[in-house]
Amino acid sequence: MxxxxxxxxxxxxxxxxxxxxxxxxxxxxxxxxxxxxxxxxxxxxxxxxxxxxxxxxxxxxxxxxxxxxxxxxxxxxxxxxxxxxxxxxxxxxxxxxxxxxxxxxxxxxxxxxxxxxxxxxxxxxxxxxxxxxxxxxxxxxxxxxxxxxxxxxxxxxxxxxxxxTDSSGLCFRDASGLKVEFPEGVTLLPSGDVPVIKRKGKVLLEDDLVIPLPAGTRIVLPEGSSLVLPGGTQLPVENGQVALDAASHQAWSPHALVRPPYDLLSGIGLQFAxxxxxxxxxxxxxxxxxxxxxxxxxxxxxxxxxxxxxxxxxxxxxxxxxxxxxxxxxxxxxxxxxxxxxxxxxxxxxxxxxxxxxxxxxxxxxxxxxxxxxxxxxxxxxxxxxxxxxxxxxxxxxxxxxxxxxxxxxxxFRWGDDDHDGEDERYYAEKTKTHKLAYKEWRTYQxxxxxxxxxxxxxxxxxxxxxxxxxxx
Incomplete structure (x- = not known):
């Protein structure tokens, strides 16, 4: 007690x-x-x-x-x-x-x-x-x-x-639009109905639509992307100097990672808020x-x-x-x-x-x-x-x-029908006036x-x- x-x-x-x-x-x-x-x-x-x-x-x-x-x-x-x-x-x-x-x-x-x-x-x-x-x-x-x-x-x-993550998973976008080259003869839409809604004369996706990309699809990476070579990667050497160029990519590309600009990523894995x-x-x-x-x-x-x-x-x-x-x-x-x-x-x-x-x-x-x-x-x-x-x-x-x-x-801290004569609201009127907040909202902070x-x-x-x-x- x-x-x-x-x-x-x-x-x-x-x-x-x-x-x-x-x-x-x-x-x-x-x-x-x-x-x-x-x-x-x-x-x-x-x-x-x-x-x-x-x-x-x-x-x-x-x-x-x-x-x-x-x-x-x-x-x-x-x-x-x-x-x-x-x-x-x-x-x-x-x-x-x-x-x-x-x-x-x-x-x-x-x-x-x-x-x-x-x-x-x-x-x-x-x-x-x-x-x-x-x-x-x-x-x-x-x-x-x-x-x-x-x-x-x-x-x-x-x-x-x-x-x-969000429902789309880890993704990146290019603000100017993805520059994609698909293999010839490819149909992107998956089989089955696509869930859509109609709004103001427009047909909109009702939910995220995930379409697997066919082999051979090419995407131009957005500006600001980086190439990341993990520590321990064996590097090509010519004349005693490290040679990292397009001609030597076969030596290091199996280990390479690509990092798009952070602000273009969505669905990054998070802990609980x-x-x-x-x-x-x-x-x-x-x-x-x-x-x-x-x-x-x-x-x-x-x-x-x-x-x-x-x-x-x-x-x-x-x-x-x-x-x-x-x-x-x-x-x-x-x-x-x-x-x-x-x-x-x-x-x-x-x-x-x-x-x-x-x-x-x-x-x-x-x-x-x-x-x-x-x-x-x-x-x-x-x-x-x-x-x-x-x-x-x-x-x-x-x-x-x-x-x-x-x-x-x-x-x-009654209000409305629970406070028929308004006694509680009047009692705290000076407080709500001081803090410029409606009594109904102010009481939730009490x-x-x-x-x-x-x-x-x-x-x-x-x-x-x-x-x-x-x-x-």
């Missing part, structure tokens, strides 16, 4: 301080009751036995939450009450994967202090360098009496052959590996292609790792969770998440609204890997209980533009184990 000792009203507090403490306490009570109701309502019409188990804390609540730019000084930074609200939300779960945690950890450490440093801890990556990395960290924050860190943590790095973070934990009988991600967003066709490629390459990498772990320990389970920037549940990005043996639990799939503040996108997800073999050879297995997405904006998503996992398999022993021959 969070510690809010600094909210105690003291005799020497100024009037506005007393009013702030009173209002913050009222909001925290409202938020706490709403979270209790939200989690209880998620159970639906469950059995009395299951409800009893849940009250006995035999289930682990696992959550993911992208906390927008946590924390940045943009628009004044987060208010103290915002940190209280964030701590209260986190306290209702046992382990939370956080995305968009920035270089300065002061706000995260404040949240841990409110939660209770003797009860809570966190594991964080270093910041990710590069413009697309945005100097973000990946973080797991967890309740120590419920979850145990089992000493393995690392960032996911792809092998050279698995690097992220923000390195996924993989950590091992145990809760009760359940051992599990969590990999939290913040997938590249991007815009336009190329940005969306890279976004989808990151998801696809990630699930392929993790499935190989999960298969290996399963072979050595069938009771160590793999989860991937975080901000995938998935457009929707019928989009190719959703399909890529479900490739390579991963799937989102049905309890989350059934929630119609999205996890962003507008509730119209499926950005955030939690998925687990299932072995291809039927059944489970061990005592433990993945048993998902309740699940939900909590919309805190109905209770704090809380987030994402909502926390959670599932419950069973951690007590004692009855199953004892039943199996008692039934054995």
């Amino acid at each position: 969070p510690v809010y000792s600094s909210l105690r009203i003291r005799e020497n507090d100024a009037g506005h301080i007393k009013a702030w403490k009173k209002r913050t306490a009222e909001k925290l009570l409202l938020l706490r009751a709403a979270l209790d109701t939200h989690i209880a309502d998620a159970s639906g019409e469950e059995s009395a036995e299951r409800a009893c188990e849940r009250n006995g804390r035999q289930w682990l609540r696992l959550a993911t939450w992208n906390i927008r730019e946590f924390d940045t000084l943009k628009y004044g930074g987060r208010l103290k009450e915002s940190l209280y609200f964030i701590a209260e939300i986190i306290s209702h779960f046992d382990i939370v994967a956080l995305q968009e945690v920035r270089e300065d950890l002061a706000c995260l450490q404040s949240v841990v202090q409110f939660l209770g440093q003797h009860e809570w801890d966190y594991i964080a990556t270093d910041v990710t360098e590069g413009s697309s990395g945005n100097r973000e960290r990946m973080v797991f924050i967890y309740q120590k009496n419920r979850v145990r860190f089992t000493s393995i943590a690392g960032e996911v790095m792809l092998d050279k052959g698995d690097l992220v 923000r390195s996924p973070f993989l950590v091992t934990f145990q809760a009760g009988w359940l051992k599990f590996i969590l990999c939290t991600v913040h997938i590249y967003y991007g815009t336009g066709k190329e940005g969306l292609a890279r976004r989808n490629e990151e998801i696809r390459k990630l699930t392929r990498f993790l499935s190989r790792r999960a298969e290996s772990e399963h072979d050595s320990d069938a009771e160590n389970f793999f989860f991937v969770l975080g901000d995938f920037n998935i457009v929707g549940k019928k989009h190719v990005t959703w399909e890529s998440l479900h490739s390579n043996g991963f799937r989102v639990p049905e309890q989350l799939q059934k929630i119609p609204a999205g996890s962003n503040a507008a509730r119209d996108k499926a950005y955030d997800q939690i998925a687990f890997w299932q072995p291809t073999a039927a059944g489970h050879p061990g005592t433990t297995f993945i048993d998902v209980g309740n699940a939900g997405i909590f919309d805190y904006f109905k209770y704090v 809380m987030s533009d994402h909502l926390p998503m959670w599932i419950e996992l069973r951690t007590d398999f004692g009855t199953d184990y004892l039943s199996a022993v008692s039934a054995s021959d």
Whole structure:
């Protein structure tokens, strides 16, 4: 339970301080009751036995939450009450994967202090360098009496052959047009229909079209290309001098490489924009590996292609790792969770998440609204890997209980229909005026533009184990 000792009203507090403490306490009570109701309502019409188990804390609540730019000084930074609200939300779960945690950890450490440093801890990556990395960290924050860190943590790095590319692969283009000479009698179009769309009287390719070039095709390299001879190449010598010319090319050409100008290349192999973070934990009988991600967003066709490629390459990498772990320990389970920037549940990005043996639990799939503040996108997800073999050879297995997405904006920093009298917007009017930002947008820099998503996992398999022993021959 969070510690809010600094909210105690003291005799020497100024009037506005007393009013702030009173209002913050009222909001925290409202938020706490709403979270209790939200989690209880998620159970639906469950059995009395299951409800009893849940009250006995035999289930682990696992959550993911992208906390927008946590924390940045943009628009004044987060208010103290915002940190209280964030701590209260986190306290209702046992382990939370956080995305968009920035270089300065002061706000995260404040949240841990409110939660209770003797009860809570966190594991964080270093910041990710590069413009697309945005100097973000990946973080797991967890309740120590419920979850145990089992000493393995690392960032996911792809092998050279698995690097992220766009859908076209590694290519180069000549701004003045490729100068190509084809063998006579060659037909370039592949057999079968070419997927096209018609737009404003024009026929356009619907997707990338890859056409194998016939043998004998000649292409004039664009200006700025270079010839690269690897170290160790034997060179021709004439009259004691190295002879590198067109006449001597047969001696060195089998080893030569051609490097087009860098700015004309596309599809260059990349690592993830923000390195996924993989950590091992145990809760009760359940051992599990969590990999939290913040997938590249991007815009336009190329940005969306890279976004989808990151998801696809990630699930392929993790499935190989999960298969290996399963072979050595069938009771160590793999989860991937975080901000995938998935457009929707019928989009190719959703399909890529479900490739390579991963799937989102049905309890989350059934929630119609999205996890962003507008509730119209499926950005955030939690998925687990299932072995291809039927059944489970061990005592433990993945048993998902309740699940939900909590919309805190109905209770704090309210707006629109959730704030009928406009009280919250008026209360923060001076802040939004100072930073020249609409209140609806400003509040996402106090809380987030994402909502926390959670599932419950069973951690007590004692009855199953004892039943199996008692039934054995």
